[in-house]
Amino acid sequence: MAEKKVSVWSDNRFWQRSATWVTGFASLLLIWLTFDTMGQITMGNQKDINNHITKRVPSATVINYKVEYKMNQRRGHEVPVIGGDDGKGDSLFKVKENFFGRDNYSQKEADALLHLGKLASQAKNCMDCHTLLGNGAYYAPDLTKAWLDPAWQKGGTMQAMTGKSTKEEAMAEFLQNPGKYPTHARMMPNLGITQKEAVGLVAFLKHMATIDTNGFPRGFGKIKEGVVYARSK
Amino acid sequence: MFEAFTDVNHSFFGLLNQGPLTLTIFLHTVIVLPMFWIYFQEKKRLQNKR
Amino acid sequence: MQGQSNFKYEGQKLASWYFTVAMILFGAQLLLGLVAAIQFIYPSFLYGILDFSIARMIHINALVVWMVYAMIGAVYYLLPDETGIEVVGIGIAKLLFWILTLAVTVVVLVFIFIQVGAADIKTIWFITEGREYLEAPRWADIGIVVVVLGFLANTFLTAIKGRRTGIMTVILSDMIALAGLYLAGMFFTDNISMDQYWWWWVIHLWVEATWEVMVGALAAYALIRVVGANRKVVEMWLWIEVAMLFGSGILGLGHHYFWIGTPEYWWEIGALFSALEPLPLVGMFVHVLYDWGKENGFKEKAGEDTSSNNTPALLWLVSNGFGNFLGAGVWGFFHTLPQVNIYTHGTQFTAAHGHLAFFGAYATILIAMFYMAVQGKYGIKKLRATFASKMAIFLITFGVVGMGVALTIAGYEQVLIARAQLGATWDAFFIAQNQTWMAQAMDWRLIMGVVTTVGFFYLVKDLLSISKNPKNVY
Numbered sequence: 001m002a003e004k005k006v007s008v009w010s011d012n013r014f015w016q017r018s019a020t021w022v023t024g025f026a027s028l029l030l031i032w033l034t035f036d037t038m039g040q041i042t043m044g045n046q047k048d049i050n051n052h053i054t055k056r057v058p059s060a061t062v063i064n065y066k067v068e069y070k071m072n073q074r075r076g077h078e079v080p081v082i083g084g085d086d087g088k089g090d091s092l093f094k095v096k097e098n099f100f101g102r103d104n105y106s107q108k109e110a111d112a113l114l115h116l117g118k119l120a121s122q123a124k125n126c127m128d129c130h131t132l133l134g135n136g137a138y139y140a141p142d143l144t145k146a147w148l149d150p151a152w153q154k155g156g157t158m159q160a161m162t163g164k165s166t167k168e169e170a171m172a173e174f175l176q177n178p179g180k181y182p183t184h185a186r187m188m189p190n191l192g193i194t195q196k197e198a199v200g201l202v203a204f205l206k207h208m209a210t211i212d213t214n215g216f217p218r219g220f221g222k223i224k225e226g227v228v229y230a231r232s233k
Numbered sequence: 234m235f236e237a238f239t240d241v242n243h244s245f246f247g248l249l250n251q252g253p254l255t256l257t258i259f260l261h262t263v264i265v266l267p268m269f270w271i272y273f274q275e276k277k278r279l280q281n282k283r
Numbered sequence: 284m285q286g287q288s289n290f291k292y293e294g295q296k297l298a299s300w301y302f303t304v305a306m307i308l309f310g311a312q313l314l315l316g317l318v319a320a321i322q323f324i325y326p327s328f329l330y331g332i333l334d335f336s337i338a339r340m341i342h343i344n345a346l347v348v349w350m351v352y353a354m355i356g357a358v359y360y361l362l363p364d365e366t367g368i369e370v371v372g373i374g375i376a377k378l379l380f381w382i383l384t385l386a387v388t389v390v391v392l393v394f395i396f397i398q399v400g401a402a403d404i405k406t407i408w409f410i411t412e413g414r415e416y417l418e419a420p421r422w423a424d425i426g427i428v429v430v431v432l433g434f435l436a437n438t439f440l441t442a443i444k445g446r447r448t449g450i451m452t453v454i455l456s457d458m459i460a461l462a463g464l465y466l467a468g469m470f471f472t473d474n475i476s477m478d479q480y481w482w483w484w485v486i487h488l489w490v491e492a493t494w495e496v497m498v499g500a501l502a503a504y505a506l507i508r509v510v511g512a513n514r515k516v517v518e519m520w521l522w523i524e525v526a527m528l529f530g531s532g533i534l535g536l537g538h539h540y541f542w543i544g545t546p547e548y549w550w551e552i553g554a555l556f557s558a559l560e561p562l563p564l565v566g567m568f569v570h571v572l573y574d575w576g577k578e579n580g581f582k583e584k585a586g587e588d589t590s591s592n593n594t595p596a597l598l599w600l601v602s603n604g605f606g607n608f609l610g611a612g613v614w615g616f617f618h619t620l621p622q623v624n625i626y627t628h629g630t631q632f633t634a635a636h637g638h639l640a641f642f643g644a645y646a647t648i649l650i651a652m653f654y655m656a657v658q659g660k661y662g663i664k665k666l667r668a669t670f671a672s673k674m675a676i677f678l679i680t681f682g683v684v685g686m687g688v689a690l691t692i693a694g695y696e697q698v699l700i701a702r703a704q705l706g707a708t709w710d711a712f713f714i715a716q717n718q719t720w721m722a723q724a725m726d727w728r729l730i731m732g733v734v735t736t737v738g739f740f741y742l743v744k745d746l747l748s749i750s751k752n753p754k755n756v757y
Binding site for chain 2: 008022212
Binding site: 008011012015016018019022023026027029030033034036037038040043056057060063066067091093111114115116117118119120121122123124125126127128129131132133134135137138139140141142145146149150151152157158177183184185186187189190191192194199200208211212214215216217218219220221 | 319320323326327330331335336337338340367394398399400401402403404406407410411412413414416419471472473474475476477479480482515518519522523525526529531533534536537539540541543544545546547549550552556607624625626628629630631633634697702706707708709710712713716717743
């Protein structure tokens with residue numbers, strides 16, 4: 001039987017079926033991927049830390065630990081290091097660090113602080129000036145690793161300006177009275193952030209710095225004093 | 234033979250990631266391949282018409 | 284768009300209401316955009332009164348809401364034409380319009396006068412949700428869902444009762460997805476990675492999937508109406524576009540999952556799928572020009588008048604084809620690969636892409652729909668572009684492209700200095716912001732914003748007066 005010449009490529013039904021298939025199957029794949037990702041980005045708890053299990057989004061109790069951001073040879077980029085590093089660039093979960101004078105926040109206390117901070121970050125519209133995990137507005141600095149910013153460490157300009165002796169206190173002080181500590185003509189407005197909310201926000205920032213962002217931002221704070229050979233305003 | 238797993242957690246999709254673009258080419262292929270079947274089915278239908 | 288109405292259907296009259304509010308919100312978007320642009324240059328401007336965060340929030344929310352209004356309007360406009368019958372439940376549809384408009388007004392007033400709240404779930408419910416683009420408080424979310432369900436019921440009941448075209452099939456299925464996705468943005472979580480994961484389901488799957496398909500369907504309808512394109516051919520293109528847009532766009536979502544705490548496998552998935560996103564946009568551009576030329580050829584051969592029956596709409600349609608490809612396609616591809624995105628993520632690059640894409644892909648085609656509604660309202664056979672029509676399209680396009688270029692340059696500077704050279708810290712950010720090249724780019728952005736706004740006034744004037752000039756109507 002001779003083949004009848006037909007044009008499938010200009011046939012609406014072929015394209016309608018293809019569109020339906022492609023859309024449906026891509027959606028199914030996305031749902032599958034979503035389940036897989038959900039499992040990986042669920043927040044950890046203190047038990048994970050005790051068992052030395054690295055979570056992409058670790059327990060809120062990381063506020064009790066020293067946090068760094070270091071190059072990891074195996075991963076090929078920088079990763080958050082919690083409680084000191086084990087020599088291979090992975091977290092040791094040992095070295096503690098005071099957070100507002102304590103390093104023994106219980107799971108419940110830490111969760112409550114993080115909850116308050118996350119709520120504050122939304123209630124004050126942080127994302128409409130800053131970026132969080134790189135998303136938001138571009139009027140003010142990215143806050144993904146703000147906790148690790150050299151400016152807030154001992155001897156850093158921001159900590160010195162607030163006259164506080166720890167970075168968490170300096171950050172909380174700044175958040176409550178941003179107009180008092182201008183770092184640029186572009187000042188942060190006073191958003192009515194209370195002492196409690198400020199502590200929550202700092203906990204939120206410290207926790208965000210421990211999220212494994214696949215090496216974003218790259219080379220964070222590696223250059224402490226930037227020299228740019230250009231005329232500035 | 235297989236690339237060492239480097240991501241934080243093991244996963245099926247991470248496993249398909251065996252070097253440049255293997256995972257995404259695999260996904261593209263499974264999306265596009267069945268279109269051949271749709272093509273030949275529609276061709277048959279058009280040929281049998283009239 | 285006032286005066287004697289010649290609409291054949293009540294549904295189309297309702298569409299013109301939606302279009303009117305859309306234009307008002309478009310104006311609000313430009314106004315607040317100017318405020319934010321001024322603040323980049325003079326940070327003390329309205330400091331403590333209408334801070335950048337508030338100006339910028341209203342700028343982007345007005346954008347989204349005017350486009351949603353215009354899309355709902357566009358669907359009500361083409362619904363009777365496509366199905367051949369009046370919109371079912373038009374009374375309820377009109378009531379929903381007023382409810383939605385009232386809700387939007389209250390939300391905007393709260394944004395302007397209350398601005399921020401205490402760190403309390405009550406703030407999320409009644410003042411702001413504080414998630415970029417989805418700032419509308421929870422009560423308004425629920426209101427929006429109710430109104431959209433009503434809108435879906437209207438369209439479905441009408442489509443079932445009337446003629447069923449390919450365009451309607453695409454629009455109906457697209458709208459279910461569009462409405463359903465909004466639900467993914469309506470919850471609170473302490474986990475910022477989880478938060479952003481689902482936030483992108485709404486944002487990306489709206490603007491890079493369902494909205495694009497909506498544009499494809501509107502363009503198909505407009506081509507049939509404006510240049511008299513063949514329905515079978517147009518609908519075949521539409522299905523190809525749906526396959527390609529959803530095929531690349533759904534998993535293209537992965538390009539937002541590179542750095543928010545999600546697994547590394549998203550690098551690959553996001554990279555290639557989203558790199559293919561421009562392809563259907565090229566297709567759409569070719570499609571518009573091809574159909575236009577083909578129909579003109581037919582008319583020429585038959586010795587007929589080759590001018591289109593709505594020149595301003597056609598002009599905006601062509602600029603949609605090109606703008607969609609350039610703004611969404613090319614500018615999106617610029618920074619979609621993780622190798623590039625690790626430095627460009629969260630810089631003015633994104634803002635450049637945002638301005639060009641929202642304008643090129645959506646504003647253009649929706650403005651074309653406004654002109655079609657003017658034509659329909661006054662029962663005009665042929666609508667010709669006036670001086671104001673030409674000034675509007677020239678100034679708005681020139682202004683937005685100018686802003687896009689200025690922001691691209693700013694982004695490039697920021698990527699190299701703040702990110703690559705200085706490592707993304709607080710100081711790095713401000714050192715980059717202080718550079719002359721950044722400052723100059725911001726000056727040009729403001730100038731181009733003013734140009735766009737002047738074009739907007741021409742557009743308003745034209746939409747209100749084009750029908751009254753007998754020279755342009757015959």
